[in-house]
Amino acid sequence: MRSERPGSLQIDAIDQQIIACLLENARASFSQIGDSVGLSAPAVKRRVDRLRADKIITGYRAVVSQDALGWTTEAFIEIFCTGGTSASQIKASVRRHPEVVACYTVSGEPDALVHMRARDIHHLEEALERLRGDRMIVQTKTSIVLSRLLEA
Numbered sequence: 001m002r003s004e005r006p007g008s009l010q011i012d013a014i015d016q017q018i019i020a021c022l023l024e025n026a027r028a029s030f031s032q033i034g035d036s037v038g039l040s041a042p043a044v045k046r047r048v049d050r051l052r053a054d055k056i057i058t059g060y061r062a063v064v065s066q067d068a069l070g071w072t073t074e075a076f077i078e079i080f081c082t083g084g085t086s087a088s089q090i091k092a093s094v095r096r097h098p099e100v101v102a103c104y105t106v107s108g109e110p111d112a113l114v115h116m117r118a119r120d121i122h123h124l125e126e127a128l129e130r131l132r133g134d135r136m137i138v139q140t141k142t143s144i145v146l147s148r149l150l151e152a
Helices: 013-024 030-037 041-053 087-094 121-132
Strands: 073-081 100-105 112-118 137-144
Touching: 013 030, 013 041, 030 041, 073 087, 073 121, 087 100, 087 112, 112 121, 121 137
Parallel strands: none
Antiparallel strands: 073 112, 073 137, 100 112
């Protein structure tokens, strides 16, 4: 059965299973995915091609362990932007910084919340200076993580 919401594309339970396999391991072969979902490799390829054409799958990326890089200094930065700055402009700005782990638009006073990781305080300071160099960012408030108490 295909799930359909108004204004959304249709995907069925097998599509959802394929997406789950790709989220777990984007490098899995069509054959491996097929074994997992009960389809042949060519059938999985057709479905993945359709999911990509329908922009349900929008790309693949490498996820690098920042702990492995030695980037153990963390901070959360509230950013305040000039009026009329869109979420896509914020995203384009922060994605240029390899230290950015995640970025969220938020309710309240700041326009966005940025999670950064760096080697040390000096590296974090350099990254913050680069982030603040964007003309749309008018103010930042930084909280440095002292310890992680609970992690997802």
